[in-house]
Amino acid sequence: MNGQWTQVTSRDGGTFRAWTTLPPEGSGPGLVLLQEIFGVNASMRALAERYAEEGYVVMVPDLFWRLEPDVDLGYEGADMAKALDLYDRFDVDLAIDDIAQTLAALRAHPSQRGKVGAVGWCLGGRLAYLAAARTDIDCAIGYYAVGLENVLNEADTIRCPLMLHFPAEDKWCDAAARERIAQALAGKPGVELYTYPGCDHAFASAARPQYDKPAAMMAYSRTLAMLRRVLGPIYDFNALWEEHCYHEFVTRNPHDVMPTMVAQPYVNHIPTMTGGVGHDELKRFYTHHFVHSNPADTRLIPISRTIGSDRVVDEFIFCCTHDREIDWLLPGLAPTGKYFEVPMLAVICFRGAKLYNEHIYWDQASVLAQIGAIDPTGLPIAGIASAKKLLDETLPSNTLMPAWQTSEGKPF
Incomplete structure (x- = not known):
C-alpha cells in the first residue's frame, strides 16, 4: 500500500488523522471514504488502496477520534462489542463537522x-447521506446505511447526486424503512436506489461472512459509474483495450502485454478455464500458452463494442x-x-487505466x-452457422x- 496518515484540523481546534492514498498518476479527483463502526481498520485501508487505483486521491478520516483515536477493530467477539459501544456513544x-x-x-x-x-458503509453510509445534505460535497454513495x-x-x-445500496435482508434497514426512504427521495434528481435480493448487511465486505461477491461486484460497478460521471477521471478504455490486443495478437510479446494490466490481474477463458490469476501465473500463461499458440491466420471480426464506467464488452x-x-x-x-x-x-x-480482468x-x-x-x-450444435x-x-x-x-399456423 502507498497510504500514509495525514493530520486534519477540526473546527474546534483538535486534530485527527486520515489515512491518505494517491492514485498511480499522482493526482486526481478527491474521495472521502467513511468508516463502519470498526474504525479505520485493514478493510478500510484496503478500500482506500482500491479506489486510489481507480484514479482518486483518497482520505479515510478517523471519525472515532473524539471517543478513542486510532480505532482498528475486527468483526467478532470483544471487537464487535467495543464497536457497538463506540457507535452508541x-x-x-x-x-459531519469532521467530514x-x-x-x-x-x-x-x-x-x-x-x-x-x-463513499460510506454502514455508519459511514448514513454519514454519506448526511454529508450530501449538510456539506458542499459533489456526490455521495452509501452502502447498507443505518438509521436513514x-x-x-x-x-x-440534498443538492448533489446520491446513490444508496440496500441489501434486502438487512435487519438494520428493513423493507418498511427502505420504503420510507424511497418515498422521501422520490422525484429528486440524481438519486439512485438499488436493492440486492438475498443479501444481508455487510454484503460488500470481503472480510465478513455476509459477503456476496456477485452483488458486491454489481454495486461496485454502479458506484464507479456515479463517481466517473460526477468526478471523473475518464479513461480511454477503447484505446487501452486496443493496445492490449495489439500486443496479444500482433507483436505477440508478453513483456508488452503485462504492463497494460494491474499488478495482480486475472484472465479466465470460461469454457476451458484457461488463463491465470496474478502476475506470475498470467505471464507464464501468455508466454507459453497464448501469444504463440494462436495460428498464423488468426483473425478477429469485430461485431460490437460497449464501453462502460469500468469495463468494455467486446463482441467479435x-x-x-x-x-x-x-x-x-x-x-x-x-x-x-x-x-x-x-x-x-x-x-x-x-x-483506473489498467486492465484488471x-x-x-x-x-x-x-x-x-x-x-x-x-x-x-442429432445435437443442437450450430457449428460455423452461428x-x-x-x-x-x-x-x-x-x-x-x-x-x-x-407451431406453424398456430395463433400467437
Missing part, C-alpha cells in the same frame, strides 16, 4: 484535482485454422488443419464440431429446433 453532528474538515483538507491537498465525493429513516427530514437539502468472431495445438482454446487436441469461426464475447474490467466466452461445442472432434448429428448468422441476421432461425415446425 458516537456524536453524528460532530462527525466537512476532511473535505477541506482533501481539496487543499496538492495532489487533488477537481471535484470531491464520498430517522433523518429523512434532511432529504430536501474468432477465426483461424487449427494448424497447431491452441492451448487456451482447444487444450490437448492435436492440430486438425481445419478452419473454424466462432462468436466470442469478452468482458474486460479495468482498474478478462472473462472470455464462446460456444465450445461449435468449435469442436467444426474441427471434427465431435459429431453434431458465426455466419451473427453477420447476416436474415439467415434462417430455429433450424436446430424440431418443435419449430409444430
Whole structure:
C-alpha cells in the first residue's frame, strides 16, 4: 500500500488523522471514504488502496477520534462489542463537522484535482447521506446505511447526486424503512436506489461472512459509474483495450502485454478455464500458452463494442485454422488443419487505466464440431452457422429446433 496518515484540523481546534492514498498518476479527483463502526481498520485501508487505483486521491478520516483515536477493530467477539459501544456513544453532528474538515483538507491537498465525493458503509453510509445534505460535497454513495429513516427530514437539502445500496435482508434497514426512504427521495434528481435480493448487511465486505461477491461486484460497478460521471477521471478504455490486443495478437510479446494490466490481474477463458490469476501465473500463461499458440491466420471480426464506467464488452468472431495445438482454446487436441469461426464475447474490467480482468466466452461445442472432434448429428450444435448468422441476421432461425415446425399456423 502507498497510504500514509495525514493530520486534519477540526473546527474546534483538535486534530485527527486520515489515512491518505494517491492514485498511480499522482493526482486526481478527491474521495472521502467513511468508516463502519470498526474504525479505520485493514478493510478500510484496503478500500482506500482500491479506489486510489481507480484514479482518486483518497482520505479515510478517523471519525472515532473524539471517543478513542486510532480505532482498528475486527468483526467478532470483544471487537464487535467495543464497536457497538463506540457507535452508541458516537456524536453524528460532530462527525459531519469532521467530514466537512476532511473535505477541506482533501481539496487543499496538492495532489487533488477537481471535484470531491464520498463513499460510506454502514455508519459511514448514513454519514454519506448526511454529508450530501449538510456539506458542499459533489456526490455521495452509501452502502447498507443505518438509521436513514430517522433523518429523512434532511432529504430536501440534498443538492448533489446520491446513490444508496440496500441489501434486502438487512435487519438494520428493513423493507418498511427502505420504503420510507424511497418515498422521501422520490422525484429528486440524481438519486439512485438499488436493492440486492438475498443479501444481508455487510454484503460488500470481503472480510465478513455476509459477503456476496456477485452483488458486491454489481454495486461496485454502479458506484464507479456515479463517481466517473460526477468526478471523473475518464479513461480511454477503447484505446487501452486496443493496445492490449495489439500486443496479444500482433507483436505477440508478453513483456508488452503485462504492463497494460494491474499488478495482480486475472484472465479466465470460461469454457476451458484457461488463463491465470496474478502476475506470475498470467505471464507464464501468455508466454507459453497464448501469444504463440494462436495460428498464423488468426483473425478477429469485430461485431460490437460497449464501453462502460469500468469495463468494455467486446463482441467479435474468432477465426483461424487449427494448424497447431491452441492451448487456451482447444487444450490437448492435436492440430486438425481445419478452419473454424466462432462468436466470442469478452468482458474486460479495468482498474483506473489498467486492465484488471478478462472473462472470455464462446460456444465450445461449435468449435469442436467444426474441427471434427465431435459429431453434431442429432445435437443442437450450430457449428460455423452461428458465426455466419451473427453477420447476416436474415439467415434462417430455429433450424436446430424440431418443435419449430409444430407451431406453424398456430395463433400467437
